[in-house]
Amino acid sequence: MANMQDVAKLANVSVTTVSRVINNRKYVNEETKQIVLEAIQTLDYVPNELARSFYYNSSKMIGLLIYDLKNDFYNQFITRIESQLIEKGYSLMIGTTQGNPEREAYFLNLFLANNIDELILCTNLCTQGPLLQKVLKLPLVSVGRVLSDEVSSVSADNTSGGQLAAQILIQNRCREILFVNGPKTLHSVQEKSAGFYQVMDQYPEIHVHEVILDFVNVTQTSFDQLFRQWPSIDGIFAASDFLAACALRSLHSLDKKVGEAIQVIGYENTNVCLCTNPLLSSIARPLEEMVDWTTQLLFQEVQGDKTAPRHVLLKNSFVPRETTQWK
Amino acid sequence: MANMQDVAKLANVSVTTVSRVINNRKYVNEETKQIVLEAIQTLDYVPNELARSFYYNSSKMIGLLIYDLKNDFYNQFITRIESQLIEKGYSLMIGTTQGNPEREAYFLNLFLANNIDELILCTNLCTQGPLLQKVLKLPLVSVGRVLSDEVSSVSADNTSGGQLAAQILIQNRCREILFVNGPKTLHSVQEKSAGFYQVMDQYPEIHVHEVILDFVNVTQTSFDQLFRQWPSIDGIFAASDFLAACALRSLHSLDKKVGEAIQVIGYENTNVCLCTNPLLSSIARPLEEMVDWTTQLLFQEVQGDKTAPRHVLLKNSFVPRETTQWK
DNA sequence: TTGAAAGCGTTACCAG
DNA sequence: CTGGTAACGCTTTCAA
Numbered sequence: 001m002a003n004m005q006d007v008a009k010l011a012n013v014s015v016t017t018v019s020r021v022i023n024n025r026k027y028v029n030e031e032t033k034q035i036v037l038e039a040i041q042t043l044d045y046v047p048n049e050l051a052r053s054f055y056y057n058s059s060k061m062i063g064l065l066i067y068d069l070k071n072d073f074y075n076q077f078i079t080r081i082e083s084q085l086i087e088k089g090y091s092l093m094i095g096t097t098q099g100n101p102e103r104e105a106y107f108l109n110l111f112l113a114n115n116i117d118e119l120i121l122c123t124n125l126c127t128q129g130p131l132l133q134k135v136l137k138l139p140l141v142s143v144g145r146v147l148s149d150e151v152s153s154v155s156a157d158n159t160s161g162g163q164l165a166a167q168i169l170i171q172n173r174c175r176e177i178l179f180v181n182g183p184k185t186l187h188s189v190q191e192k193s194a195g196f197y198q199v200m201d202q203y204p205e206i207h208v209h210e211v212i213l214d215f216v217n218v219t220q221t222s223f224d225q226l227f228r229q230w231p232s233i234d235g236i237f238a239a240s241d242f243l244a245a246c247a248l249r250s251l252h253s254l255d256k257k258v259g260e261a262i263q264v265i266g267y268e269n270t271n272v273c274l275c276t277n278p279l280l281s282s283i284a285r286p287l288e289e290m291v292d293w294t295t296q297l298l299f300q301e302v303q304g305d306k307t308a309p310r311h312v313l314l315k316n317s318f319v320p321r322e323t324t325q326w327k
Numbered sequence: 328m329a330n331m332q333d334v335a336k337l338a339n340v341s342v343t344t345v346s347r348v349i350n351n352r353k354y355v356n357e358e359t360k361q362i363v364l365e366a367i368q369t370l371d372y373v374p375n376e377l378a379r380s381f382y383y384n385s386s387k388m389i390g391l392l393i394y395d396l397k398n399d400f401y402n403q404f405i406t407r408i409e410s411q412l413i414e415k416g417y418s419l420m421i422g423t424t425q426g427n428p429e430r431e432a433y434f435l436n437l438f439l440a441n442n443i444d445e446l447i448l449c450t451n452l453c454t455q456g457p458l459l460q461k462v463l464k465l466p467l468v469s470v471g472r473v474l475s476d477e478v479s480s481v482s483a484d485n486t487s488g489g490q491l492a493a494q495i496l497i498q499n500r501c502r503e504i505l506f507v508n509g510p511k512t513l514h515s516v517q518e519k520s521a522g523f524y525q526v527m528d529q530y531p532e533i534h535v536h537e538v539i540l541d542f543v544n545v546t547q548t549s550f551d552q553l554f555r556q557w558p559s560i561d562g563i564f565a566a567s568d569f570l571a572a573c574a575l576r577s578l579h580s581l582d583k584k585v586g587e588a589i590q591v592i593g594y595e596n597t598n599v600c601l602c603t604n605p606l607l608s609s610i611a612r613p614l615e616e617m618v619d620w621t622t623q624l625l626f627q628e629v630q631g632d633k634t635a636p637r638h639v640l641l642k643n644s645f646v647p648r649e650t651t652q653w654k
Numbered sequence: 655t656t657g658a659a660a661g662c663g664t665t666a667c668c669a670g
Numbered sequence: 671c672t673g674g675t676a677a678c679g680c681t682t683t684c685a686a
Contacts, residue, residue, distance in 0.1 A: 015664080032672085050380050051663035055664050069402045252604050
């Protein structure tokens, strides 16, 4: 691969001049510029970004740590934020932890060693000790959860999500509700519950059955049993769309009219909602707003304002589809 | 951030010695080593990977260009291959083209400028001219499609996928089949059709209705009309799982017993299959094999054997679920 | 077993 | 407007 020296030699100028041409600096004669550009063309010269990053000790890279790539929300998040970062001349380095502490440490070290300029966290951190200390020195933003007071964050208010679901079910005149919750250890689950019951507690005449199911290891049969146990359920709030999808299959085999005799609301508005039968109504996080805030906080931090972490909390919204009736 | 000099100074040795310690070279006294390691500890020193890459003119990075992150198959692909590459000391730099030629060029240039060591292509390329020339000089492997004779590739034989679907439907005694195909411009679609008809043409008594639908802009209503037009359809082969999911919703509203009165087979075995009602049977690509071959070809190429591109063609398999009956 | 110095490709500074 | 040179952090070679 040709380098700046080669170009300089061919164009009969100094490397300094070549550098000036490449970076579009002033103080270079138009004619000289043309000669240099030609030389660049004929040599197929590409500036070595590695050398440049090395010199500036800044890679123009932003690390993004995430649990995995399966999540629809974070997929859309990545797509949108990547476009915004490209515009600012940055690109994304993505690491998936898979819930594996070693992978987490591996990627954090990789990010650090590659001098990423900023860090976006889309997952919980289990790293401790010196590595964590180094990470916390970076400008960073946590997305979807508040990690600590010191780390800026952008998240959606799960409490409002729970409230919203409760309100919709009540509006739709449900009287006996199945609340399919996730593991209580998750902070998001706790918030969701809190919001849900905040509203429900105002309606003592409405009965709520709460049940805790694993988000991934669910099958239709888990629900078959529940519906046999409580046959007069007329509303369901599921803590994930996948959970809701399983419920729908069970309801179908029991010949219940979903959207009429029984209302179902999922959570997170993933692509699952577009494949179920009937199409699943769900609670959605404000994607665009979250991305825009993340970008803003990120570059606010990079301005050196590392002393003032901010926590942005946004509202969820309801996306009606076929599993809820609405006027 | 501390650098090697700082460590050397603190440990009262030369940078050379520090370098030796870091890289676990021999010819360094055990005591000296301990002193250096301590210095590294106290200074929180992290070797600057950028400087190292710069020196070696190799980033230990592998570029991966992909259409987007929504695809379940490629998500799993990335997850698995990333683990294999990490083991070999490489990491992944991911670029999503979104079908945008500018984005494609942007990422290819980014990869080139960052001296990626190898390239994995999980999408078609529309880049031409000098950029393409530079890209083709890299060791690269195309996944999912044969790009050209000169580029090694790993893909699944869509012809076999089409054959497989036809065989299953016939085994299950379908007599009037709806073949919901995608746009003929796609190479994969052509292959699939070829395989499907290769088998079907041997059974003149079976009737096939072929219909071409857009993979993404489909709704249930597209199917409502088709089933009204051909009410005695008893088998469906859809060119994508999403297409099949839409068909299922339509069948449901028409009260057809799926899996009994009518058999449905999707394509690609995405997570969609786990959300439909009933659960969708589908044709799957051999993920593990594809990843393993990709890794192998990649490192075969990097050994300098750039002159002998190989094309690996693997077989698809059938994943039975609830939309097909089977003994 | 250790260290001094050259070199990787680029940019910034200072002289001309 | 142009060019020489130091500097960025690390590895390697060669000499001690």
